[in-house]
Amino acid sequence: MNIPELRERHPEHWKKAAAIRMLAIDAVEEANSGHPGMPMGMADVATVLFEKHLRFDPTDPKWPDRDRFVLSAGHGSMLLYALLYLTGYSDMTIDDIRRFRQLGSPAEGHPEYGHASGIETTTGPLGQGIATSVGMAIAEESMAARFGRKVVDHHTYVIAGDGCLMEGVSQEALSFAGRQDLSRLIVLWDDNGISIDGKVSLSDKTDQKARFAASGWSVHECDGHDPDDIDRAICEAKATGQPALIDCHTHIGFGAPTKQDTKGAHGSPLGAAEIAKVREIYGWPYPPFEIPSDVLSAWREIGARGKVTRAEWTARFEKLGPGKRAEFERVMAGTLPKKLAPALAAFRKEISEGAPKVATRKSSEMVLEVINAHVPETIGGSADLTGSNNTLTKDLGTFDVDSRGGRYVHYGIREHGMAAAMNGIALHGGCIPYGGTFLVFSDYARGAMRLSAIMGTRVVYVFTHDSIGLGEDGPTHQPVEHLAMLRATPGTYVFRPADTVETAESWELALNTGAPSVLALTRQNLPTVRTRHTRQNLTARGAYVLEEAVGRRKAILIATGSEVEIALNARTLLERKGIGTRVVSMPCWELFAEQDEKYRKSVLPAGPVRVGVEAALRFGWDRWLFGERGSEKKADFVGMTGFGASAPIEQLYPHFGITAEAVAAKVEALI
């Protein structure tokens, strides 16, 4: 539908949509930076969605049963900010929008979760929103199975662009969502045929509708500028038993005389001359950032409706028994059951006494048996490596179309999709996601893992086969740089436990931080090194003295994970020669860095020789070897210097010189 028709046939709708468009245009112009084309193109769809379908209450943005709205095409952020302001979210003011993309404004370049309410997830890296929304839909189904449809009964709506659909992660997301019949997931595709380089046809001719249908989606279509047609398509999409794609035929930069339907409308201000003409075409004589009161109050009325819907929900919620209500509120608040901590402490005590020799991936499974038994909100899974990641515990049940109460997700060979879905599960609330793959394949999940870190989602990445210790699979499967890559990522806790006790401590910390955690776990068996039970969680300090020097302390060995055993053996060799050697286990660099200087120096005092031991690259280690009054002349490292090789583990450690003898020799050479 063209603008004259639209204005004539749907004057009220037009004004509401025009308000969004003009706010986007003027904010981008004022910032002299941003993306006006997408909000101009999708304003009609967004207006119909918010006016006729979306369940939300600006006065209670965290209302658990609200619909989730995800702007996967995050560069169109002004579309979202305009909607938040117009519908009455108190923390998105007209001044915030006036300060679009300026330091301190919640109206940032791309939507940043937590910077303003109503922003359900951080988007911008293309494809992430659509993949994250799959997790929201999983959580919705899981919560509904636990607490009933009376109190959990919402949809997840996504606006995605051509770029989102071209990113590979979108295929992982849609094929998984199709397999799971996530019927409350509705994707509104901004089908404008334009990308940054020009026409989408420059690089793609995919029939997207056929592609989605091939994975079991119901597929719909509409004129993205015809309110009635948009409404019809959304109604149809909600009525199906499958996830739904709505192909919204839109014009990027709708109404811009020279820039509509061109890449020129995508990522830069329209310019004063063009904007002046747009105001005429829109019939919008008002100055920038001024919304006429009738339009604003029309929008505010839409926002106000949520109160009623929410009140009805609250009435239904009150009808749940007090126990169920309390449990619902507990999981939505993200607090853990009180019984978990003592159960884990008891588990650690038992392990310290029994001192089993198992791989830490198996340790993790043993810990999960305790956690999953006490924490009904965990949702585990693996990217098709269940038996290798040891992520499945008994009685979890499979999350599937006909068993939404199941708590184990078969994500398929989709590491990136799994990581993004876990972000969505955590963001939705009520569930705690963990998922496994090999540490080396964190490469595939980086895009979503970085968003976990930026948003601080409580996601636990269970990464097994964490070194050359995996053996025969060879270099492509043996991580050497990944610990450095993950430790270098802000807001992420990387745990590399040395045994079952440290694994239990790491898991406990992972569930208690407000941030993503990585557990790097071995394929090979390791002895229990923590045979003296402590009530305190020693891993919480990041690093601690595992074994003290017998005689005068001349050396400190710092090790993580599977190399702690090697350090202990090296210590034995050195002590035999009368070289007093302390062994420091350092399961989590980030937590150790957070300790006060006094503690750090008590673990790593100046003076003794320091040798680090880790079956990975040295990159990043110098901080602990040289730092805090360590000295280059008295520091060395035993680890990898390049990629691994294909051979049994018994051959690989000696081949790469990662042995107790090598560690001892380095110490002797330095003292």
Place this chain on the structure above:
Amino acid sequence: MNIPELRERHPEHWKKAAAIRMLAIDAVEEANSGHPGMPMGMADVATVLFEKHLRFDPTDPKWPDRDRFVLSAGHGSMLLYALLYLTGYSDMTIDDIRRFRQLGSPAEGHPEYGHASGIETTTGPLGQGIATSVGMAIAEESMAARFGRKVVDHHTYVIAGDGCLMEGVSQEALSFAGRQDLSRLIVLWDDNGISIDGKVSLSDKTDQKARFAASGWSVHECDGHDPDDIDRAICEAKATGQPALIDCHTHIGFGAPTKQDTKGAHGSPLGAAEIAKVREIYGWPYPPFEIPSDVLSAWREIGARGKVTRAEWTARFEKLGPGKRAEFERVMAGTLPKKLAPALAAFRKEISEGAPKVATRKSSEMVLEVINAHVPETIGGSADLTGSNNTLTKDLGTFDVDSRGGRYVHYGIREHGMAAAMNGIALHGGCIPYGGTFLVFSDYARGAMRLSAIMGTRVVYVFTHDSIGLGEDGPTHQPVEHLAMLRATPGTYVFRPADTVETAESWELALNTGAPSVLALTRQNLPTVRTRHTRQNLTARGAYVLEEAVGRRKAILIATGSEVEIALNARTLLERKGIGTRVVSMPCWELFAEQDEKYRKSVLPAGPVRVGVEAALRFGWDRWLFGERGSEKKADFVGMTGFGASAPIEQLYPHFGITAEAVAAKVEALI
């Protein structure tokens, strides 16, 4: 077709295929590690492909016009090793296969490029093979356009499994290949319905044929155990004008009495009892690793045919003019035109004199104008950020269906697919790929970039917008950990040039190394800091003294890229106060680490205070700040401590304290 039928109707085929199967079974059993199921399932398809279609000559594995064979399902490596041995590749012996997965054997867990001839690319991380093959097909078309179909006329065949098709990168690869009508790309899908967790249906119900068709592929089907049907399907696939998918219906672990069609056949030895039964079922009484002479000679005959085909090709090749032949040989050898070096030297001289103030992404474009004019084998591109990455130079032309001579590829919003395709272009030979995106989106390409590093492919990653300097787009677009992540990756050169001169030097080095290179380039303008022309490429040393202290040297500022300007300004402030300050520009850590100790110490002598400056995290920097007789007490760093923010660049650098004043203050605090 079942085994009795197959043995009866196709006895000769059966024996050849059985040889592959038994070698795989026995090698995995001997190694007590590996994946027998896939070779057992795909042996019939592979036999027909190698016997009836594949153009190859084991006596000249690098013959330029050979068909490329890519085993995307790399875990089935024994399928490939068996074929290489049976067809007569001299560097894959029966003893190598006997030592499958043992240290030093070229028969590694997964196929490793360069470890044995006939291995066209390293595979194992799922989806990489199919995505890499797209690049091989691009290079084939490009070379054919340059040198003619008489000498460039081959296919790329891929064997892909369900896992390859589930990985998102496969979507990026297939949708791009479909758009480009890469008709010489034929994917043989091992459709056995089994993944590691169990049935593929556990996690996917995608109609793969419909999915490929939706992106313009021709789709075919066959009984993967019926030689005639396989042959028919391959003939049909070769006859189409589009890339072709052949859905090969196979049985994993074909013929294993208890394990066929189960996940039990996928990733572990069958076991002695099962194998004994398999020998009966196969009618294969021979001991492990013994191939009866009639079967071996039948296979060797197939291998020997290549000589004839290659001789015919050589005759046609001789008919090219001597100039064209020499050029063909030059590009296949990967040597650069002699005129490039002087042209780049002249460019650097001109720049040093003119001292333009431009963004290094623009510098890169200026350098590329010189390179692309002199190096006709470059193939540039971008993941839909052409105008931002400045990767397109004049007269390159667009590589497209009807313009294969074009040298610029619109990869679409497919960073991962682009990186994998560039690996394929480099592996094919005759072309030098470079491609652009934002540095932060290297996250999306990690899977393929790690393979670039493992294989040492000459791929140039043009990563622009390399810090908070990109401004308003905010945290999701501002890399802070990526330099650390890339520097931590072995076998990768990371260049962060400070100006146009260093950019030219970096580009020259990138084209001359036998390894992948990353160019981290700015969005914002930078002054020319190298105003004194040197004939020597100073970036080749990794780091060098840019400005020496005037008075007694009390401080050394170490900076990269856009922060070199800040270091120079800090030096001015410090020298004013009589604090002798040296500025070291360090565009490439890896190259500096390769220099001898004498040079390194001449650049970073012991004694003076050292302050590092980089708009990124400190992670990894301690090596240069504390190392080689630096000292913690006299070292500091100015950079980022977490994620960025959305604001104009003028606000961001002061906001994060990355200023000349801050650097000078750190120095004064330390001396």
